[in-house]
Amino acid sequence: MKCRIDKKSCKVFLxxxxxxxxxxxxxxDFKKKEYFFNLEVAFNERLSLFQLSRNPSPQKMFNxxxxxxxxSSKNMIKHFKNTAKWIKKxxxxxxxxxxxIGSNDGTFLKNxxxxxxxxxxxxxxxxxxxxxxxxxxxxxxxxxxxLKLLNIKHKFYDLxxxxxxxxxxxxxxxxxxxxxxxxxxxxTIIFEEPYLGSMYKxxxxxxxxxxxxxxxSIASIEKIYKLFGFTLIDAAPLKTHGGSMRYILxxxxxxxxxxxxxxxxxxxxxxxxxxxxxxxxxKRKVELSKNKLLKKIKHIISKKERICGxxxxxKSTTILNYCNIDNKIIDCIFDTTKDKIGKLSPGMHIPIEDxxxxxxxTYKYVFLFAWNHRKEILKKEKNKNIKWFTHLN
Ligand code: SAH
Ligand code: TMP
Numbered sequence: 001m002k003c004r005i006d007k008k009s010c011k012v013f014l015x016x017x018x019x020x021x022x023x024x025x026x027x028x029d030f031k032k033k034e035y036f037f038n039l040e041v042a043f044n045e046r047l048s049l050f051q052l053s054r055n056p057s058p059q060k061m062f063n064x065x066x067x068x069x070x071x072s073s074k075n076m077i078k079h080f081k082n083t084a085k086w087i088k089k090x091x092x093x094x095x096x097x098x099x100x101i102g103s104n105d106g107t108f109l110k111n112x113x114x115x116x117x118x119x120x121x122x123x124x125x126x127x128x129x130x131x132x133x134x135x136x137x138x139x140x141x142x143x144x145x146x147l148k149l150l151n152i153k154h155k156f157y158d159l160x161x162x163x164x165x166x167x168x169x170x171x172x173x174x175x176x177x178x179x180x181x182x183x184x185x186x187x188t189i190i191f192e193e194p195y196l197g198s199m200y201k202x203x204x205x206x207x208x209x210x211x212x213x214x215x216x217s218i219a220s221i222e223k224i225y226k227l228f229g230f231t232l233i234d235a236a237p238l239k240t241h242g243g244s245m246r247y248i249l250x251x252x253x254x255x256x257x258x259x260x261x262x263x264x265x266x267x268x269x270x271x272x273x274x275x276x277x278x279x280x281x282x283k284r285k286v287e288l289s290k291n292k293l294l295k296k297i298k299h300i301i302s303k304k305e306r307i308c309g310x311x312x313x314x315k316s317t318t319i320l321n322y323c324n325i326d327n328k329i330i331d332c333i334f335d336t337t338k339d340k341i342g343k344l345s346p347g348m349h350i351p352i353e354d355x356x357x358x359x360x361x362t363y364k365y366v367f368l369f370a371w372n373h374r375k376e377i378l379k380k381e382k383n384k385n386i387k388w389f390t391h392l393n
Contacts (some may be wrong), residue, residue, distance in 0.1 A: 142271075163192050234257065309368075
């Protein structure tokens with residue numbers, strides 16, 4: 001395959017097989033044939049860029065049915081409040097203008113004044129919630145075409161921000177050129193995304209699904225943005241979404257970079273995050289992880305115990321479909337999201353139940369698919385005598 005950015009060849013190295021849309025929860029009476037694609041991963045050594053070899057069209061994923069709401073996690077609400085506070089203090093003035101890409105239900109932008117902020121959010125389901133919350137949200141994809149269509153002011157925004165969305169955008173060239181158009185002369189780009197280094201460390205291969213077209217590392221971001229005249233000046237590891245990295249970039253060739261950034265780059269080198277060797281090591285560990293999980297499940301079933309899941313995450317779609325764990329193995333998955341409850345999980349068709357029913361259920365073994373929200377969930381469900389497990393270690 002050809003890299004989406006430099007258009008030269010990439011090495012394909014890992015195939016997860018047939019996959020549905022990770023957030024494509026189905027009504028129980030669904031009639032339309034379910035969509036599947038081949039989930040396969042490749043690496044571009046020149047840009048140190050980990051990417052899917054193909055991806056479903058963004059319109060297939062981000063539409064009026066999109067069921068992921070940022071505000072479904074109290075910790076994430078707190079995280080974005082703290083992030084906004086930190087950004088205001090460090091990078092903004094009183095009347096600075098902020099543009100967010102993938103603003104979802106407005107959780108981040110709620111921390112800014114409406115007249116100084118704007119969000120681009122293509123999924124109508126979440127956009128409508130943002131509107132209700134009086135957030136300035138445009139129901140559009142952030143791209144050059146829509147910038148023109150909406151008559152967005154050029155060089156106007158002092159901050160372009162995104163969380164868990166840059167890796168969703170197939171056309172990175174258009175993305176960066178569009179940012180270049182809207183960002184003010186001394187503006188800052190800040191974004192945070194699931195981090196390749198954390199995925200390698202945890203073998204959290206469930207981070208790989210249709211929406212995550214790229215899994216970025218510091219080296220990849222540094223190289224990609226240099227092509228467009230931006231400098232990565234700092235990066236910060238985050239605990240959110242099971243291990244993310246925040247990137248901070250400025251225009252031009254900035255010589256002053258943080259000490260932390262230099263340290264993080266050295267860590268990436270040490271753990272082979274940016275070499276094809278690292279990819280092959282990961283592949284091997286993913287295969288071992290699958291075998292170990294299936295053995296664990298077989299053992300539970302042999303004791304005549306029933307299993308349920310907790311948190312119908314997009315990540316769970318990869319685990320369930322890759323390991324072929326269906327509704328005969330997992331009875332149901334409990335979740336808080338209104339748009340998911342009463343539906344079936346993508347591909348494996350496991351029923352999604354209201355988490356309120358979990359308290360009175362008798363499951364002893366619970367697969368915690370929302371392992372990145374472990375603390376928040378276990379605090380809520382602490383009174384139950386349960387053996388929580390995941391595919392991680
Ligand atoms: N930023 C939020 C939401 C992440 S989910 C958070 O971190 O919780 C990704 C969001 O980005 C979705 O709401 C999706 O609809 C939106 N999105 C996807 N592609 C986009 C694009 N090209 N432009 C703007 N938003 C996009
Ligand atoms: P995420 O891992 O992509 O953030 O998705 C989290 C999913 O887990 C989402 O469907 C909501 C669900 N969830 C719960 O069911 N209970 C909880 O306490 C939390 C935090 C999330």
